[in-house]
Amino acid sequence: MPSMATQNFRTSNGNFQNEAKFDPTRRQKIKEQRKSLPIAAVEKRLVEEVKNNDTLIIVGETGSGKTTQLPQYLYYGGFCREGGVIGITQPRRVAAVSVAKRVAEECGVAVGQKVGYAIRFEDVTSSSTMIKYMTDGLLLREALLDPYLSKYSVIIVDEAHERTVHTDVLLGLLKSVKEKRSKFANKALNINNANSLKNGLQEVAEHDGPGSTFLKPCHGKRLSPLKLIIMSASLDARGFSEYFGGARAVHIQGRQYPVDLLYTLQPETDYVDAALITIFQIHLEERDGDILVFLTGQEEIESVERLIHERLRQLPEGNRKLLTCPIFSSLPSEKQNKVFRLAPPGVRKVILATNIAETSVTIPGIRYVIDPGVVKARTYDPDTGIESLDIVKTSKAQALQRSGRAGREAPGKCYRLYPESEFGKFEDSTTPEIKRCDLSNVILVLKALGIDDIAGFDFIDKPNRISIIRSLESLFLLGALAEDGKLTDPIGQQMAKLPLEPVFSKALILASQFNCLEEMLIVIAMLSVESIFYAPREKLEESRTALKCFSSPEGDHLTLINVYRASVEFLEKSRLTNNNEKAEKNLRTWCKENFINSRSLSHARDVHSQIKRNVEQMGLKITSCGDDMLVFRRCLAASFFLNAALKQPDGAYRILSSDLTVQIHPSSVLFRSKPECIIFDRLVRTNNSYIRNICRVDYLWLPELAPQCYGLSE
Ligand SMILES: Nc1ncnc2c1ncn2[C@@H]1O[C@H](COP(=O)(O)OP(=O)(O)OP(=O)(O)O)[C@@H](O)[C@H]1O
Secondary structure (H helix, E strand, O other): OOOOOOOOOEOOOOOEOOOOOOOHHHHHHHHHHHHOOHHHHHHHHHHHHHHHOOEEEEEEOOOOOHHHHHHHHHHHHHHOOOOOEEEEEEOOHHHHHHHHHHHHHHHOOOOOOOEEEEEOOEEEOOOOOOEEEEEHHHHHHHHHHOOOOOOEEEEEEOOHHHOOHHHHHHHHHHHHHHHHHHHHHHHHHOOOOHHHHHHHHHHHHHHHOOOOOOOOOHHHOOOOOOEEEEEEOOOOHHHHHHHOOOOEEEEEOOOOOOEEEEEOOOOOOOHHHHHHHHHHHHHHHOOOOEEEEEOOOHHHHHHHHHHHHHHHHOOOHHHOOEEEEEEOOOOOHHHHHHHHOOOOOOOEEEEEEOHHHOOOOOOOOEEEEEEOOEEEEEEEEOOOOEEEEEEEEOOHHHHHHHHOOOOOOOOEEEEEOOOHHHHHHOOOOOOOHHHOOOOHHHHHHHHHOOOOOOOOOOOOOOOOHHHHHHHHHHHHHOOOEOOOOOEOOOHHHHHHHOOOOHHHHHHHHHHHHHOOHHHHHHHHHHHOOOOOEOOOHHHHHHHHHHHHOOOEOOEHHHHHHHHHHHHHHHHHHHHHHOOHHHHHHHHHHHHHHOOEOHHHHHHHHHHHHHHHHHHHHOOOOOOOOOOOHHHHHHHHHHHOHHHEEEEOOOOOEEEOOOOOEEEEOOOOOOOOOOOOEEEEEEEEEOOOEEEEEEEEOOOOHHHHHOHHHHOOOO
16 A cells, blocks of 8 residues: 555544545556546646636536546646645535545545635635635635635636526636736736835735725735636637637547437426336336436425335335435535445435536436436516525536536436427526526625625626615615615624625624624524424324424524524533433434434534634624523514515515515414514525514514614604
8 A cells, every 4th residue: 555644634513534545446447537538638738728828718528527637737737836726616515525525536635635625614625735626605705805816826617607696706706816916927027126016016906996905915925827717518618708808718529428318209297207207217127327317406306205215115126226315405415425425236326416416526326317407596586686496497508417427437328308309499508697696695795805886897797787786775774885885894894704694694793782692693503504304294293293392482593592402402411421422323313303304403503613603703792692582583673674574464474675475384383373573584485485484573673673674754
């Protein structure tokens, strides 16, 4: 075994990362696999292209090796020689984590050494990290602390075709950072002594205008020009090239293995049923290989999982070796990681995934992909200010990405559950998310970066003007923006520092004034994860009885506090007589008995410690309101006032800020009691518009605590 120093790294949430594995046979296999990738043939040319061009657009087939190989080529090509880091952004956490793990393995190091990743609430990097995978949202946050992104020598924006709101904002930001760094480097080249270097820096800062924080290069290093690479398998290279002033675009030819595309003869009326039939058809008729099925959400995935198990029971014993593996964004990462493990020999794995498995990831073993051609996408109605999730058709680019999850280790097949003629009618690419989402968060980040003229920001696609106005309005009402549109000090500045939705950040800041920050930290952590409670259909009554032990007549927020505190109390007691591992195990059993999703709860505990650290760093006072929950509810009303609703004679609710009529979701503890006035956390649209996470408030508190919204006009 080669001797190489390995070290365990602790993540911010205290977990240890995998140690590097040095199985020589596997290393040899990986080495050969890397050599056979289409991108390997053009390694030298690609490095030259990056040397010669400050902005480069790379388009290459799915699986050709862009995400895993290019950063390594650049590393060996000398792009980290002066200590610069190669940063690669991904739209999704699961891709950032799984690709970093793969590349670390290819390099023979433990994750967190030379190769690491950072996602919200989890940083697995160290001072020796030179290749860093991260989500695009995380890089945006880094820009708040280091506006020149000075530690990076190269930034690769991967899967740019997805056009997430973060990718779009990042592209605009990187365009300007790149120009400034080039200007800065040119200036520095012309300057011979330290004094004039200082003047040169001053000049750049003055040119950048008031409010610029770009005076000093960070980390005490000289800034070199930033190399920017935009990458995807399905990119409108021309549009991106134009946006970057005629940037060079290169195409990597060839794919690793062929993928056969199969279409249905007729349109399917029930895609879930069609998916089920196809799963079993493959399972019973096709040779070895795992199946990846794209579905639209957690509920659909869980129901398909149940149906698969039901149908399996009807098959002869020998045909039952089919293992289901769900993956969706609210699933805790340890569970998400399960899909990357190979099934035992002789067992076929069927992965039921949302579009989080659509790009970048390689799931070992996948030979078959089932694509119903639909996806759940964010939509935003600027007239009501309401954001919702709707099921829509995928674009051609998405279909291509989905089929590209097969054919990565061997030839594959993609079953499209629609006729070929339908495919022709799909949009070429997905509508950029920035055109269909609430912009408050983005605006807050841009303002914190000193970009005040939001409408004038150089977006690759401009968002809707009404959406901008609406989001500016809500930030103003939340007290984050002053009348001149600038971030307020300290509220707006503090809100921008927290990696949370603006309303959550505001709630934490207000809670320190209301002396209930301890309670609010718990609530925000619990609201940041999904499905704390689970209610299996076959045990509905039992789960309802369990919930009653925690439920508060005041609503879901207080109920969540009760659950969190009861779990902490249980864990502390258990630790008195057990070691930590056993105590955690006991907690999982306690969760199971109480129909609480132990993984979600553990995720909430991680989020809690992270945001607690954040508010402590900001100097906020963490105190408890004790038994006086009225104070806490008043604080909720003062924060979530934009989500206040009044009961209507028919039992429905009217949202005061938009006049929209909604129903309380059946999962709420207030579903039956239906108080007069409430605030809620989120709206979900299925056949009905439902509000979730609800707390009873007093109608009269609204004009008192949110006069900017509900004050009586004179
Ligand atoms: N975790 C893994 N296990 C096994 N093979 C892997 C793994 N990750 C990558 N590979 C191999 O490396 C190849 C290249 O993957 P990579 O993600 O770099 O491709 P890509 O061009 O970025 O694809 P995409 O456009 O789909 O993101 C895959 O096709 C696969 O053969």
